[in-house]
Amino acid sequence: MKIIDSEIYSLPKDIDYKKEYLKFEAALPEGVILEKINKDKNEIALDYLIAKEFEEAKDQLTPLVEESYNTGVVFYLPKDVKVDQPIKIEFNMDDDNPVVINQNIIVADTASEATIIIDYTSSEGVEAFHQGITKIFAKDKAKINVIKIQRMDNKAKSSDTNIGFIKGQGQINWISVELGSAITVSHYSNYLEGEASGSNLSSIYLGDGNRKIDLEYSMIHKGPRSISNIETKGVLMDEAEKIFKGNLDFKKGARRSKGVEEEYVILLDPTVKADSIPALLCHEDDVEGEHAASAGQINESKLFYLMSRGLDERKAKKLIVEASFRPIIDKIPFEDYRQIVIDEVERRFMDDKN
């Protein structure tokens, strides 16, 4: 199924974004660099930008961003440094600033740790456009948590590519929340390169109206005993369409590695379209790849049970959907953002005819 048509998906002409998006004001530990991306000035970033690893990780969308970005951050964490406060980045697209093309580069040196939250919103009725690429280098024992929340308006389009390189016992944990925009592309590729490198990707998505959702999650295991985990919960209603590709790729040298991917989607209307394409690629014998997927309507008995307690059909369905999202939402370590996500799911249900 081809969801994204190249003709409707071209870069807009006016690409200035003038609003403040980096919301972090607390004092940072010594040596930490946190600045807005600038084509000439981010030396650290440039070193990593030309790193050879990126050559193989590029997809057809990344060069556009790399050449035409108007926003983004560069974040460098020196060895052993932990930043306790989350780095908050908020893009709110509106009539005057309808385009965000962002390139974010995060480099976490040995045993450093930080959490980054990026929240994408857009004003109602604005044909906003977001295209982004986030690149993370996590060195040995570094731990980077990234939470991405996309809750743009139904007129907006959003495409987001994320690439993680994990060295040694480093770890990148992603939480991806996709609740809005007319077209959503969300790609994650993680290269687990070291011994016992780790990556977790937890995501929820909600498709309502005519939303088209394209998800591709890849865990590329190169190092021995590397561990990856993908957990995705979705709900589709109205005429929404979704394609999910989950790839567990065990390269030569990834002995005794383990990858798990699970995707569960609730189909609330018979008019939705859901495709799942899991792939398991093994160049080593001694690896463990697990895959589980299910797509189905809400169990009639569960629905009746909830309705017998006074909940009307829509409330009962909403409760079941929220319940399925809950384990992922609960992983967001900040109450205010958990509430933002819960409220947005609720709002999407209230607007809906279900």
Add this chain to the structure above:
Amino acid sequence: MKKTLLEIKDLKVNVEEKEIIKGLNLQIHEGEIHIIMGPNGSGKSTLAYTLMGHPKYEISDGEIIFEDELINDLRADERAKKGIFLSFQYPEEIPGVTVEEFLRTAKTSVTGKYQGIMAFKKLLKEKMEELEMDEEYATRYLNQGFSGGEKKKNEILQMSILDPKLAILDETDSGLDVDAIRIVAEGVKRVHDKDKSILVITHYNKLLDYLNPDYVHILLDGKIVKTGGMELAEEIDKRGYEHIRAKYSVH
């Protein structure tokens, strides 16, 4: 003379084209406890689900009248709002929703009134204490990982929180040990004491030792074939359903 709460007139119910309830009549007044006993396959659970409005149970004939209103076509949530409650034989597990959140949502829906968090917490704590339930249950996901007995207690907890006019208990006593039966029975009695009506559907008489039913009905092949008092339950207990079938069956 007490007001009639529920009246079932010549009810016929099909499940997947097969007639299970074949002309059932029953009248329950306010404050009465009724027991329907019957062997497996007699239509007990079908009756319970039909009264609650399960869409799979199709009423082909007859009337269900609740407080002078025909409710044949009402959905389950509408019936709940009118004050009908069903304690399920097999309560569903809903992972991701805690007992407390669920009950607060249900109470809000049934009463149409917002339930303040603190006031509701207090109510829940009180009801849980009555049922000798550990407070910890409030924060657990609804029925997930609950034992059979815990699920049944949770049903009774829901009943006491939602405070229905008519509580239908479908095999609530099955799978309970002696202590749990006592606690459940006491919970039912507390609801009954407030002049609420109870319809117990069962094939044992375990719960009956604690309750003092006004009527015992025997359900065979989709019809009530005999109505009496506790002596009927005792007769079933002593002589079994085969005897009852031979004696009361209307062939």
